[in-house]
Amino acid sequence: MDVYRIQGGRVLQGETRIYGAKNAALPILAASLMVRGVTRLHDVPNLQDVQVMLEILQRLGARAEWIEPGTVEIDATNVSSTDVPEDLMQRMRSSIFLMGPLLARFGDVRLSKPGGCVIGQRPIDYHLRGIRQLGAKVEEQHGFIRCTSHRLYGNLLSLDFPSVGATENLMMAAALADGETIIENAAREPEIVDLARFLNACGAKIRGAGEHRIVISGVHHLHDGEHTVIPDRIVTGTLLMAAAITGGEVVLRNADANHLLAVLGKLQESGLRVYSEHDIITCKRADAIRPVDMRTEPYPGFPTDLQAPFMSMLTLAKGTSILRENVFEARFKHVDELLRMGADIRVDMRTAVIRGVSRLSGATVEASDLRGGAALVVAALAAEGETEIRGLRHIDRGYESLHQQLAQLGASIERLELNC
Numbered sequence: 001m002d003v004y005r006i007q008g009g010r011v012l013q014g015e016t017r018i019y020g021a022k023n024a025a026l027p028i029l030a031a032s033l034m035v036r037g038v039t040r041l042h043d044v045p046n047l048q049d050v051q052v053m054l055e056i057l058q059r060l061g062a063r064a065e066w067i068e069p070g071t072v073e074i075d076a077t078n079v080s081s082t083d084v085p086e087d088l089m090q091r092m093r094s095s096i097f098l099m100g101p102l103l104a105r106f107g108d109v110r111l112s113k114p115g116g117c118v119i120g121q122r123p124i125d126y127h128l129r130g131i132r133q134l135g136a137k138v139e140e141q142h143g144f145i146r147c148t149s150h151r152l153y154g155n156l157l158s159l160d161f162p163s164v165g166a167t168e169n170l171m172m173a174a175a176l177a178d179g180e181t182i183i184e185n186a187a188r189e190p191e192i193v194d195l196a197r198f199l200n201a202c203g204a205k206i207r208g209a210g211e212h213r214i215v216i217s218g219v220h221h222l223h224d225g226e227h228t229v230i231p232d233r234i235v236t237g238t239l240l241m242a243a244a245i246t247g248g249e250v251v252l253r254n255a256d257a258n259h260l261l262a263v264l265g266k267l268q269e270s271g272l273r274v275y276s277e278h279d280i281i282t283c284k285r286a287d288a289i290r291p292v293d294m295r296t297e298p299y300p301g302f303p304t305d306l307q308a309p310f311m312s313m314l315t316l317a318k319g320t321s322i323l324r325e326n327v328f329e330a331r332f333k334h335v336d337e338l339l340r341m342g343a344d345i346r347v348d349m350r351t352a353v354i355r356g357v358s359r360l361s362g363a364t365v366e367a368s369d370l371r372g373g374a375a376l377v378v379a380a381l382a383a384e385g386e387t388e389i390r391g392l393r394h395i396d397r398g399y400e401s402l403h404q405q406l407a408q409l410g411a412s413i414e415r416l417e418l419n420c
C-alpha cells in the first residue's frame, strides 16, 4: 500500500506546468473509437483513469499507445469487439463514454454499470433515455446494458439537469446519426467544448458546444484527427488552493483562467491575490484567509470537483464559511478526515458550516474519493507535524504524480510503499 507522508508548514513557492484535463481527455479517447483511422492526442495526462481507458481501447481491438510523453496515438480501424470488459468498466465512471461511440459506429455495445467515485447515486438514466430517443434499443439485464440499432436518427433531446457525461455521450452518438440532433439544457463545461472541437476536427458538424443548446448535424464517418487537450482546471484550482493555505506564491503555466472565473473570484474573496496573463496564472497570499460562502453549480458556477480542496483551505479562515454542494448528494466524505486533523466542520444534508480554526494538526487519514483525497493533501500541507494519507488509488485516478508537482513547489511530501 502506498501512502503520502507530508510534513506540513512549508510555504509553496515556484512554478509548475498544468497538464491536460482528465475530464476532457477521457471522452476524447472514447470518441477516437468513432474514427476509422488514426487519432493523435497531445497533452494527455498520464494518470490512472487514462491508463484504464487506453486498456479498454486495446481490449476492444484498437491500437492505443503513448508515442512520447503526453502524446497518445489511437488507430481504431480494426476494432473487433463492442463488449466493454466488465473489470475495466468498474474502475471508473468515464467507462460510460464508450456507449455513444461504439453504438454510433457499430450499432452495438454491451457494457455494465460504470464505477467511479462514490459521491452520490450517479444514475445513467439521462444517457439511456437520450440513446433510446436517437433510436437505439436498450436492454438491461443482470447488471449489463446492451444497446443496439441499425441506424441512429437525429432527434430533439432535453436533459432534466445539465449532465456533463450525458451531454458528451449523446453528442458523440448524434455525431454519426442520420439528420439533426438538438440537445437542450446541455451542460456547458469547457471539457464539452474540447470534445466538440476534437470531433469537428475529425469531420463532425457540431455547433453551440459551451451553450445551453447544442446542434449536431450527423455525418457518415469521421476521419483522422489531431488535437491538444485543454489544461486541467481542477488541477489548477487544487494547486491554487494548496498555495493559498500555505501562504505561498506560485506561478502556473499552461493554465486557462477563463475556465476558472467562479473559482478565481472566490479565491480573491478569500484574500488570495490572483493575476492572469495569456496562459499563466500567478497567485500570492499576503493576509489571513477570509471566510467565504460558496455553492457548487454546473459550469460556469463553482465546480463541485473543487468543493473539497476549497473546504480544506477554509478550515484555516478567520471566521465561518458556508458551503453548499448542489451537484452530488454525498460529496462530503472528506469531512470526517478533516475533523481528525482538527478542523471544525458541521454538515447538515448538502450544507457544510466551516468554523475557521487557528491550526490543523497532522494525523493518519484516508482518502475515500478523488477530490476528497486532494483535499486531505491540501490540509496536510498546512497542518502542524506529519500527516499520512492512505487510499492513494483515488488520488491517482485524477492527478499525475501530485507529490512530485507539490515537491517541485517546495512541499515536504513523499510517496512511500508500506508493507502491511
Ligand SMILES: CC(=O)N[C@H]1[C@@H](OP(=O)(O)OP(=O)(O)OC[C@H]2O[C@@H](n3ccc(=O)[nH]c3=O)[C@H](O)[C@@H]2O)O[C@H](CO)[C@@H](O)[C@@H]1O
Binding pocket: 023, 026, 093, 094, 120, 121, 122, 123, 124, 125, 126, 127, 128, 161, 162, 163, 164, 165, 166, 187, 191, 303, 304, 305, 327, 328, 329
Ligand atoms: C469524467 C467526468 O467528466 N466527470 C465529471 C462529470 O461527471 P458526470 O458526468 O458523472 O456528472 P453529471 O454532470 O452527469 O452529474 C450531475 C448530476 O446529474 C445526475 N445525473 C447524471 C446523469 C444521469 O443520467 N442522471 C442523473 O441523475 C448525477 O447524479 C449528478 O447529481 O461531471 C461532474 C459534474 O461537474 C464532475 O464532478 C465529474 O468530475
Ligand SMILES: C=C(OP(=O)(O)O)C(=O)O
Binding pocket: 023, 092, 093, 094, 116, 117, 305, 370, 371, 398
Ligand atoms: C468525480 C470525478 O471523476 P469521475 O466522474 O470520473 O468519478 C472527478 O474528476 O472529480
